[in-house]
Amino acid sequence: xxxxxxxxxxxxxxxxxxxxxPEQALLKELNKKYANRVVFDVGLAICVFDLTRVGDGVVHxxxxxxxxxxxxxxVVFRPFASEVILAKVKSSSEDGxxxxxxxxxxxxxxxxxxxxxxxxxxxEQLYFWNPNSDSSHLSHFSTHxxxxxxxxxQANTCFHDDEPGPPMAVEGIAVTNPNKRPPYTLVCxxxxxxxxxxxxxxxxxQDEEEQGDDAMQEDV
Numbered sequence: 001x002x003x004x005x006x007x008x009x010x011x012x013x014x015x016x017x018x019x020x021x022p023e024q025a026l027l028k029e030l031n032k033k034y035a036n037r038v039v040f041d042v043g044l045a046i047c048v049f050d051l052t053r054v055g056d057g058v059v060h061x062x063x064x065x066x067x068x069x070x071x072x073x074x075v076v077f078r079p080f081a082s083e084v085i086l087a088k089v090k091s092s093s094e095d096g097x098x099x100x101x102x103x104x105x106x107x108x109x110x111x112x113x114x115x116x117x118x119x120x121x122x123x124e125q126l127y128f129w130n131p132n133s134d135s136s137h138l139s140h141f142s143t144h145x146x147x148x149x150x151x152x153x154q155a156n157t158c159f160h161d162d163e164p165g166p167p168m169a170v171e172g173i174a175v176t177n178p179n180k181r182p183p184y185t186l187v188c189x190x191x192x193x194x195x196x197x198x199x200x201x202x203x204x205x206q207d208e209e210e211q212g213d214d215a216m217q218e219d220v
Contacts, residue, residue: 001083004049004073005042009033012065013057023051026070034074038183041159043078044104077104079154079186084195089148092127094120099150099188106182113155113189115196129196149198152188159184 009030017025027048034045050073057066079085087099087107097114099107111120111127118129160181190196 001077001079001085002046003043003076003078003080005039005076006052006071007034007039007042007074008069008071010067010069012063012067015064018066022054022057022066022068026051026054026068030070030072038159039074039076040161040183042074043076044184046075046077049073049075078157081154081157083154084151085154085186085188086149086151089150092120092125094122097127099152104186106184107152107186107188109152109188109190113187113191115191150190151195151198152190153192153195154186155189156187157185158187 011026011029011033013022013025013029017028030048035047037045039045051070052073053071055069057068059066085099085101085107087101090098090100090105092098094111095108096111097109098105099109101107111118114127115129118127120127160183162181162183194201
């Protein structure tokens with residue numbers, strides 16, 4: 001789920017930090033720049049792990065800062081392919097189910113990655129799954145409700161480098177981009193055995209235990 005990425009960057013240290021050891025000042029500036037930000041094609045940066053190489057500080061003409069060329073290792077959130085992640089259901093819509101793990105909310109389960117047969121109720125804004133295809137009663141369905149714990153398998157990783165900036169104006173009217181995408185999205189799947197709401201499998205295990213207890217009582 002978490003990986004170490006090796007990056008290189010040139011970081012300025014302000015004169016008011018000249019009294020601090022260079023490594024400490026650089027770690028502060030690097031965390032200020034990278035922490036809680038998405039690095040394209042790398043992942044969500046958590047914090048700087050350590051510095052592996054730091055060059056000498058250089059002063060540029062007209063600038064009082066010391067500029068350091070640094071090579072460092074960054075702790076990033078980027079689950080590996082097919083990793084199983086425990087998350088909570090945040091919301092659901094016709095586009096799919098959105099999951100959250102607290103510090104990261106851009107996890108999507110498209111309808112095509114739901115177990116079959118599944119259906120979406122537009123009135124309740126919920127997805128339903130009927131594991132027993134012989135029954136169509138709503139009471140036999142399990143629902144994806146908000147805050148329910150869910151296990152999902154990562155199916156794909158999507159990075160989007162949309163152009164930043166203020167809304168564009170057309171004929172004096174500000175136009176926002178309704179299709180703005182998050183910079184980093186995890187596409188997940190629960191269409192396999194053992195994935196989905198924990199209650200699905202916990203209840204099944206309890207039923208099997210109860211049936212086993214009944215069989216033992218009959219034998220006695």
